[in-house]
Amino acid sequence: MSAQRARIAEAMLGMPGAFTAEDLHRRVIEVTPGIGLATVYRALAAMQESGAIATVGDRHGSTLLARCERHDHHHHLVCTECGSVVGIDCPLGDAALISAERAGHLVTRHEITLYGLCAICRARADGDA
C-alpha cells in the first residue's frame, strides 16, 4: 500500500460518519498537503471494491460514503442530521421475497437503507422543541 493510501485510510478513521470524496480530501490535505483529489477517488474506488466502505446516499449530487467495520453483508442506518452511520443486519422481509417470487424474479442483490435521526440528534431535537 502506498504512503498516500495509508494517509487516506487514516484520515477516514477520523470521519464521523457519511462523507463525500471532497470531505475526505479536505481532511487528508490538512495533514498531508499535496495529495490530489484524483488519488482520493482512486483510493475510495479500491476500498469500495474491497468492501471497506459503501455508498449510503447522496448529498447535493455528491455520493455519500461510509466506512464499514463489517465486510460481510449488511445495511446502514444513516442520521440525516449529523451523518453518523451504523451498520445493521436486516434480512429482506418475507413480503419482499414473496413479491419477487410471484413476479418470477431472481433476486441477486438488494439494498436497504434507513434514514432518520440518531439518538443524539433526536435528543437534541426534543430539547429544542
Next chain:
Amino acid sequence: MSAQRARIAEAMLGMPGAFTAEDLHRRVIEVTPGIGLATVYRALAAMQESGAIATVGDRHGSTLLARCERHDHHHHLVCTECGSVVGIDCPLGDAALISAERAGHLVTRHEITLYGLCAICRARADGDA
C-alpha cells in the same frame, strides 16, 4: 399542465421500465421535436415530487427512474438485464426495526431496492446456458 409536459408524460408511458432523463428525451423528440432536455428534467423533477416516478438506481452515472403506478409507499424490483421495474410491498423486517431501536435511532424514511433478473430475462438466460 403544459402541452410539453403532456407529451413527456405520454412518452413515459411507453418506456418499458427504468430509464434515464436522456432516454426519455430521446423518445419524446421522436414524436415531438423541439422539446428541450431541460424541460424534460423539469418535468421529471415535478413528477418525482408528486410521487409519479422514483429513482431506482443509476447507470454509468445517470440516474435511473421508473414510473410508479402506485403513489403510496412501496419499493422496487429491478431487472438488471432489461431494466423492467415492478413495484412491491415490503415493510421493513423486524430485525431492522430492532437494530434501529437498539441504536436509539428514529427512522423517518427507508429505501429498499431489489436487483436481479425478471422472469423473461431469467428464462432467456437459462435457455442460453
Next chain:
DNA sequence: CACTAAGTGAGAAAGATTCTCATATTGGGA
C-alpha cells in the same frame, strides 16, 4: 540491482444536471 506493475499529481476531459434569460403560455378573475 533491474524490471514490471501499480500508484501519483495536475490538469484536462467527460458527463449529468441545473441555471440564466428572454420569450411564451396558462388560467383566473374583472
Next chain:
DNA sequence: TCCCAATATGAGAATCTTTCTCACTTAGTG
C-alpha cells in the same frame, strides 16, 4: 373577452462531480 401574475419553455452557458491522460515515481519481486 382581455389582462395579469405566475409558471413553463428552449437554447445554451455554467456548474459540479467524477474519470481520464500523461509523464513521472514508487513498490515489490526475483
